[in-house]
Amino acid sequence: MRAWQGRDVISILDFTRDELEQLFAAAEEMEEKLSRGKPPRLLEGRIVALAFFEPSTRTRLSFEAAVKRLGGETIGFSGEEATSLAKGENLADTIRMLDSYADLIVMRHRYEGAALYAAEIAEHPLINAGDGRQHHPTQAMLDLYTVRKLFGTVDGLVYGVLGDLRYGRAASSFILSLTLYRPSKVYLISPRLLRVRPEVRMVLEESGVRFVETESLEEVLPELDVLYVTRIQRERFPDPQEYEKVRGSYRVTLDLLERLAKPDLKVLHPLPRVDEIDYRVDGSRYAAYFLQARLGVPVRMALVSLVLGVWP
Amino acid sequence: MSGRQLLVERIRDGTVIDHIPAGRALIVLRILGITGREGLRVAVVMNVESRKLGRKDIVKIENRHLSPEEVNKIALVAPTATINIVRGYEVVEKRKVELPETLENVLRCTNPTCITRKPREPVKPRFRLVSRRPVRLQCIYCGSIIDERDVLEQLVSGSG
Numbered sequence: 073m074r075a076w077q078g079r080d081v082i083s084i085l086d087f088t089r090d091e092l093e094q095l096f097a098a099a100e101e102m103e104e105k106l107s108r109g110k111p112p113r114l115l116e117g118r119i120v121a122l123a124f125f126e127p128s129t130r131t132r133l134s135f136e137a138a139v140k141r142l143g144g145e146t147i148g149f150s151g152e153e154a155t156s157l158a159k160g161e162n163l164a165d166t167i168r169m170l171d172s173y174a175d176l177i178v179m180r181h182r183y184e185g186a187a188l189y190a191a192e193i194a195e196h197p198l199i200n201a202g203d204g205r206q207h208h209p210t211q212a213m214l215d216l217y218t219v220r221k222l223f224g225t226v227d228g229l230v231y232g233v234l235g236d237l238r239y240g241r242a243a244s245s246f247i248l249s250l251t252l253y254r255p256s257k258v259y260l261i262s263p264r265l266l267r268v269r270p271e272v273r274m275v276l277e278e279s280g281v282r283f284v285e286t287e288s289l290e291e292v293l294p295e296l297d298v299l300y301v302t303r304i305q306r307e308r309f310p311d312p313q314e315y316e317k318v319r320g321s322y323r324v325t326l327d328l329l330e331r332l333a334k335p336d337l338k339v340l341h342p343l344p345r346v347d348e349i350d351y352r353v354d355g356s357r358y359a360a361y362f363l364q365a366r367l368g369v370p371v372r373m374a375l376v377s378l379v380l381g382v383w384p
Numbered sequence: 385m386s387g388r389q390l391l392v393e394r395i396r397d398g399t400v401i402d403h404i405p406a407g408r409a410l411i412v413l414r415i416l417g418i419t420g421r422e423g424l425r426v427a428v429v430m431n432v433e434s435r436k437l438g439r440k441d442i443v444k445i446e447n448r449h450l451s452p453e454e455v456n457k458i459a460l461v462a463p464t465a466t467i468n469i470v471r472g473y474e475v476v477e478k479r480k481v482e483l484p485e486t487l488e489n490v491l492r493c494t495n496p497t498c499i500t501r502k503p504r505e506p507v508k509p510r511f512r513l514v515s516r517r518p519v520r521l522q523c524i525y526c527g528s529i530i531d532e533r534d535v536l537e538q539l540v541s542g543s544g
């Protein structure tokens with residue numbers, strides 16, 4: 073097992089299952105300390121740079137909360153500020169600047185590979201909070217942690233990943249993360265146009281995980297233990313009518329779940345959602361996406377502490 | 385007429401690239417930037433019989449030696465090629481081309497939103513070899529996979 077301290081977090085595939093178990097053990101302790109209202113001030117005197125070149129609210133706030141709960145400080149920018157910054161200088165120079173101010177950089181960027189490139193430049197560790205359509209490793213970490221919490225294990229379950237599997241980085245990262253475990257089966261549910269990219273399929277094939285690509289949610293829903301829902305964006309479809317059809321057939325409603333799903337099925341979603349999950353599902357036994365969002369903070373507290381070498 | 389009779393006279397000093405897959409000799413010349421206007425003596429033999437390949441192409445270039453980068457590019461389009469270095473009419477060295485596990489600065493990533501395509505960033509495109517035959521390479525930055533068709537397109541148009 074590699075040491076956590078000083079490590080960059082670029083892709084979920086940079087980690088082994090044992091390493092993730094270490095992370096989850098730390099997250100459990102963080103969760104427990106949070107619930108007692110006494111998170112340890114492990115990051116006192118530390119500065120974390122939050123560099124969101126692409127606007128984000130949820131992931132940025134989740135990191136910010138994680139750092140502040142541990143007594144650390146954050147600097148950074150998001151959205152518009154990043155755009156004006158980008159006009160003046162290249163990414164490499166911005167990263168050098170942040171690297172000189174902070175102990176850790178958390179970064180989101182719309183170019184694939186931006187995080188790896190920035191990590192090559194920065195001396196301090198760097199956490200990828202999303203690079204284009206490619207990776208979103210901390211989302212995958214909290215997704216696995218949520219499944220593990222709900223079912224006691226990630227292994228042996230039947231998963232359905234629904235939506236935009238081609239351009240959606242959360243879906244791709246979750247699918248990749250499952251190859252580190254032994255799921256019973258993974259259904260990749262999407263319109264043909266939005267199936268997983270060749271490099272993701274290559275990892276699936278090499279891993280030996282049983283996976284099936286399908287266009288129909290209804291056909292596979294009765295088998296699922298976990299349904300991971302992601303948004304399908306209108307812009308992906310050249311034909312607006314085709315988009316409407318897809319949107320309709322992939323909408324997760326309470327009626328659909330009650331009719332076809334196992335009673336213990338759990339629905340996950342990286343959020344924010346638009347209307348791909350009906351609001352009536354929110355209060356039902358199936359909804360796990362609010363829990364999932366909440367668990368983002370302890371998982372990120374654990375991750376930042378491990379990478380900065382202040383835990384255990 | 386046999387392949388042997390077609391072979392033009394031996395060169396004194398230079399490089400003989402043998403066992404090029406039939407039909408790819410001109411691509412090899414393109415990769416090396418040889419147009420004929422350099423004044424080098426060049427012989428191109430195409431579609432001759434080969435025990436190993438059935439048919440093959442051969443390129444002979446006088447007074448020209450190849451850089452390691454050029455050898456890598458040739459390996460991409462002609463993985464079967466052998467390179468003979470000739471001095472004083474004798475073959476002094478014979479090597480097979482071999483694709484390295486990582487390839488830097490030879491090809492451009494085909495993904496327009498890959499960080500290696502972003503203007504003003506000092507980043508060299510780097511690929512990891514996924515498969516030798518057929519050639520498949522993966523961009524280490526964005527993960528995109530490029531295949532033989534992409535490779536040929538780039539190397540032949542000279543934008544690699």
Ligand SMILES: [Zn+2]
Pocket residue numbers: 185493494495498499500523524525526527528
């Ligand atoms: Zn790339």
